[in-house]
Amino acid sequence: MKASVKWVSDELFLGTSESGHSIVLDANNGELAPSPMENVLISLGGCSSVDVVSILKKSRQKIAGCHVDITGTRVDSIPKLFSDIHLHFVVTGRDISEKQVERAVNLSADKYCSVALMLNKSVNITHDFEIIDQD
Known part of the structure; x- marks a missing residue:
């Protein structure tokens, strides 16, 4: 590449x-x-979202949407590296299983997302999620 x-x-x-x-x-x-550092956050969110959506589709969840809000905290000294990044996934759809969303988010963070796995070596990355049911 x-x-x-x-x-x-x-x-x-x-x-x-x-x-x-x-x-x-x-x-x-x-x-x-x-900025380049904002692009790091966007790349992490994009990589993770691809995984989460793919895993949820494969597990036959009726998802209608997924977005992730990413918050990065940088150190005060130069270079201003990220110390912490938090991803908050919001999954919308019908009858979405909380267990399946948790599984998808964890698999992305721990196994599939290349960006997260690279950053994990020096950044504390956390995540959570919420499900919005569309009736």
Whole structure:
């Protein structure tokens, strides 16, 4: 897997993936685009969500939606690494099993999400979830 990042102007950068997709990064506190560290959170949330949705579908849960709110806490010293990240999954659907959602979230965190497994070596990652039943 390869990617490139090109300086565009001031503190704006253009990241391009090997598959040809691009994202804009803003090193100036994310004024014009997400900062690189915000993208780490988005990547973690995306990777985890893919797993959770896939696992719930395979377990025949009637999910209609899934989103995750991610909160990252950074240390005060430079470099401002993440010390803690919390993921809060919200799963919507009909007759969703709490046991199945818990299983999906745990499997993602402990076994499948590459981003979480990489970050786990230096960041305390926690998660929880809620289920919203759509009648």
